[in-house]
Amino acid sequence: MKFTRRDVIRTTAGAAVAGALGSRFVGSSAFAQEGLTYKPEEGAKLRLLRWSPFVQGDEDQWLKNTKRFTEATGVDVRVDKESWEDIRPKAAVAANVGSGPDLMLVWFDDPHQYPDKLLDVTELGDYLGKKYGGWHDGPKQYATREGKFLGLPLATIGNAIVYRESWVKEAGFSEFPKDTAGFLELCKALKAKGHPAGFTHGHGVGDGNNYAHWLLWSHGGQMVDEAGKVTINSPETLKAIQYAQELYKTFIPGTESWLDVNNNRAFLAGEVSVIANGISVYNTAKVNKDKDPKLTEIAKDMRTTNMPIGPVGKSVELYQVTTAVIFGYTPYPNAAKAYLQFMFEDPQMSDWITSSAGYCCQTLKAFDSNPVWKADPNNAAYAKASATLRPNGYAGPLGYASAATMADYVLVDMFAKAVTGQATPQEAMEEAEKRANRYYRV
Amino acid sequence: MAVPSVAVQRRPSFLSRLAESRNTLGLGFMLPAAALLLVFLTYPLGLGVWLGFTDTRIGRPGIYIGVENYEYLWSDSVFWLSVFNTLLYTVSASTLKFMLGLWLALILNEKLPFKSFFRAVVLLPWVVPTVLSAIAFWWIYDSQFSILSWALQQMGLIDHRINFLGDPTNARASVIAANVWRGIPFVAITLLAGLQTIPQSLYEAATLDGASRWQLFRHVTLPLLTPIIAITMTFSVLFTFTDFQLIYVLTRGGPVNATHLMATLSFQRGISGGQLGEGAAIAVAMIPFLLAAILFSYFGLQRRRWQQGGGD
Numbered sequence: 001m002k003f004t005r006r007d008v009i010r011t012t013a014g015a016a017v018a019g020a021l022g023s024r025f026v027g028s029s030a031f032a033q034e035g036l037t038y039k040p041e042e043g044a045k046l047r048l049l050r051w052s053p054f055v056q057g058d059e060d061q062w063l064k065n066t067k068r069f070t071e072a073t074g075v076d077v078r079v080d081k082e083s084w085e086d087i088r089p090k091a092a093v094a095a096n097v098g099s100g101p102d103l104m105l106v107w108f109d110d111p112h113q114y115p116d117k118l119l120d121v122t123e124l125g126d127y128l129g130k131k132y133g134g135w136h137d138g139p140k141q142y143a144t145r146e147g148k149f150l151g152l153p154l155a156t157i158g159n160a161i162v163y164r165e166s167w168v169k170e171a172g173f174s175e176f177p178k179d180t181a182g183f184l185e186l187c188k189a190l191k192a193k194g195h196p197a198g199f200t201h202g203h204g205v206g207d208g209n210n211y212a213h214w215l216l217w218s219h220g221g222q223m224v225d226e227a228g229k230v231t232i233n234s235p236e237t238l239k240a241i242q243y244a245q246e247l248y249k250t251f252i253p254g255t256e257s258w259l260d261v262n263n264n265r266a267f268l269a270g271e272v273s274v275i276a277n278g279i280s281v282y283n284t285a286k287v288n289k290d291k292d293p294k295l296t297e298i299a300k301d302m303r304t305t306n307m308p309i310g311p312v313g314k315s316v317e318l319y320q321v322t323t324a325v326i327f328g329y330t331p332y333p334n335a336a337k338a339y340l341q342f343m344f345e346d347p348q349m350s351d352w353i354t355s356s357a358g359y360c361c362q363t364l365k366a367f368d369s370n371p372v373w374k375a376d377p378n379n380a381a382y383a384k385a386s387a388t389l390r391p392n393g394y395a396g397p398l399g400y401a402s403a404a405t406m407a408d409y410v411l412v413d414m415f416a417k418a419v420t421g422q423a424t425p426q427e428a429m430e431e432a433e434k435r436a437n438r439y440y441r442v
Numbered sequence: 443m444a445v446p447s448v449a450v451q452r453r454p455s456f457l458s459r460l461a462e463s464r465n466t467l468g469l470g471f472m473l474p475a476a477a478l479l480l481v482f483l484t485y486p487l488g489l490g491v492w493l494g495f496t497d498t499r500i501g502r503p504g505i506y507i508g509v510e511n512y513e514y515l516w517s518d519s520v521f522w523l524s525v526f527n528t529l530l531y532t533v534s535a536s537t538l539k540f541m542l543g544l545w546l547a548l549i550l551n552e553k554l555p556f557k558s559f560f561r562a563v564v565l566l567p568w569v570v571p572t573v574l575s576a577i578a579f580w581w582i583y584d585s586q587f588s589i590l591s592w593a594l595q596q597m598g599l600i601d602h603r604i605n606f607l608g609d610p611t612n613a614r615a616s617v618i619a620a621n622v623w624r625g626i627p628f629v630a631i632t633l634l635a636g637l638q639t640i641p642q643s644l645y646e647a648a649t650l651d652g653a654s655r656w657q658l659f660r661h662v663t664l665p666l667l668t669p670i671i672a673i674t675m676t677f678s679v680l681f682t683f684t685d686f687q688l689i690y691v692l693t694r695g696g697p698v699n700a701t702h703l704m705a706t707l708s709f710q711r712g713i714s715g716g717q718l719g720e721g722a723a724i725a726v727a728m729i730p731f732l733l734a735a736i737l738f739s740y741f742g743l744q745r746r747r748w749q750q751g752g753g754d
Binding site for chain 1: 499500501502514518519520584585586587602603605606607608610613693694695696697698699709710711713714715716717718
């Protein structure tokens with residue numbers, strides 16, 4: 001009996017469904033969906049450009065899954081990687097010149113910057129959504145535009161408070177405060193004990209933006225309203241800035257120069273007691289490649305929890321969202337879709353989330369029950385990242401203006417300028433308003 | 443009767459005349475270079491200038507919008523801050539590079555033991571890729587782990603770490619220092635080459651006339667070195683003005699845009715922010731400054747009267 005490619009794909013998809021039925025990690029929601037198959041083009045070869053991993057297990061599993069796909073379909077997939085901050089310019093160039101990798105794992109609003117250059121994967125997005133209990137809304141917003149999937153929401157990189165438990169107790173707090181007022185008191189007490197906090201006020205794409213958005217949103221401020229009108233100059237923003245000023249006084253000096261890696265370094269060296277970061281900082285300490293006894297002690301003392309809740313009364317955070325896109329210029333659209341389908345199906349996706357050790361939060365609800373979130377108590381703070389995230393440029397539409405405003409560090413600079421005393425809160429707000437208006441074209 | 447033979451001088455063919463024509467050959471030899479310049483220099487430059495007049499965004503072809511990008515930039519405080527930073531960075535770093543480079547060149551021009559070794563060592567900062575040296579400086583300037591802060595603290599000279607990249611003034615000084623460290627070898631080695639072309643007899647004659655060391659330098663070395671200085675400093679200013687890597691690695695333009703140069707802002711707006719038109723406009727806005735630097739060098743520093751120590 002001769003197997004055609006179509007048979008192989010069908011078998012693979014069938015196996016995936018079968019795997020799902022006896023699934024280890026996914027919920028029991030509708031798996032009786034009709035299968036979707038893509039027949040890769042004759043002689044298809046794919047090239048994927050992804051971000052360099054922060055947790056080695058992520059890359060190892062991604063490559064393993066890719067190998068499984070190649071074995072199942074005969075389609076060779078070359079996986080290249082770049083530093084995560086270099087993905088945006090590379091994707092921009094690829095979209096603009098119409099040449100480059102067939103697929104890319106991009107960040108934030110990237111798909112909304114060049115929607116016409118991306119392959120429509122609505123069919124696949126709908127299929128996966130129906131099969132795996134639906135997409136989490138936040139990541140879905142980054143990947144969809146006017147009801148169409150520009151890419152598939154791959155993962156949310158959660159951000160949470162990482163702290164030294166013994167120092168928090170030493171400061172007189174038996175548990176980590178849940179609200180912003182208590183958090184400020186804790187940071188003051190920690191500073192008094194010689195264990196300052198440290199949050200990024202510099203041009204760190206991830207940490208700088210996460211912190212600035214949390215400050216703003218937790219106090220009810222927003223960059224724009226639903227219609228895209230700039231509303232940053234508001235009493236809520238003023239309160240956020242005033243809070244940031246107080247908090248800044250408890251920081252280790254130099255946070256206004258911090259880029260993405262500085263807080264990790266300072267924390268792991270025992271210089272600061274509280275930071276906000278992805279789980280990668282904990283994993284670095286836990287894995288402890290060099291078997292440094294000091295780091296082992298730090299890892300034992302590390303705890304994670306969600307960012308404190310501000311006057312808005314609920315958890316609102318930016319996080320980093322990555323989306324898998326296929327460029328329209330690929331000569332092998334079916335192979336690319338088949339690849340993404342394979343990578344998103346169970347057990348591939350389950351294995352990948354597990355191996356990412358809490359760094360990559362699932363975007364499909366059926367994977368919420370992945371055991372990784374209970375494997376280590378410190379993973380729990382990152383489990384609901386996809387469910388609680390608020391997209392960039394809230395409450396306005398995603399697109400060129402939201403991306404440009406973030407890329408120009410308008411919000412990060414607003415807080416940094418006020419906390420360092422280079423401007424009054426009012427002046428900082430007005431300047432941010434002016435800068436944002438340039439992108440929202442007022 | 444023998445017929446006298448007449449040597450018939452045949453007129454050379456058109457092709458052979460073409461092959462022997464100096465003008466044609468010259469043109470032929472220049473064509474590859476001209477093609478390279480056109481494709482890799484003129485076209486991108488022209489495209490950049492054109493993009494500056496459009497609202498092109500990534501993934502979306504723009505339309506002609508006249509000088510709107512420039513109007514936006516005119517009222518943009520961050521752009522003007524980047525212009526100020528770029529001028530400060532270029533003037534300070536170039537001046538320091540010139541002074542230290544000339545000083546180093548004069549030392550290396552003396553009779554030193556292991557002269558070749560020292561000359562090779564001096565080149566090292568220039569040879570190391572900028573990104574690598576920038577990463578080294580990133581550690582040197584780290585707000586928590588700076589070896590400079592540590593050493594000064596150990597010596598009891600300071601009681602707290604220096605906020606190298608967090609304070610706007612410190613940050614500007616720090617990136618200038620890093621640029622100077624990297625740029626000195628180029629200036630020093632080029633000026634050293636110039637120093638070696640100055641005939642020894644001029645120094646001997648001046649010495650016989652009773653010239654002091656300073657007078658030797660002021661009236662022999664400096665005038666004869668001026669053409670080389672003009673070329674070297676033109677290049678140095680151009681490299682400094684268009685610097686990108688150091689800032690990108692060290693500060694990303696922070697803190698609060700205090701170290702943003704026009705080149706880094708152009709990248710931030712054009713590529714990261716997706717506004718190719720505005721990014722191009724910022725890059726184009728650098729051209730007048732660069733032209734001014736070149737014109738100053740060619741029509742100023744190279745004037746014979748200046749070189750001979752005279753005024754205008």
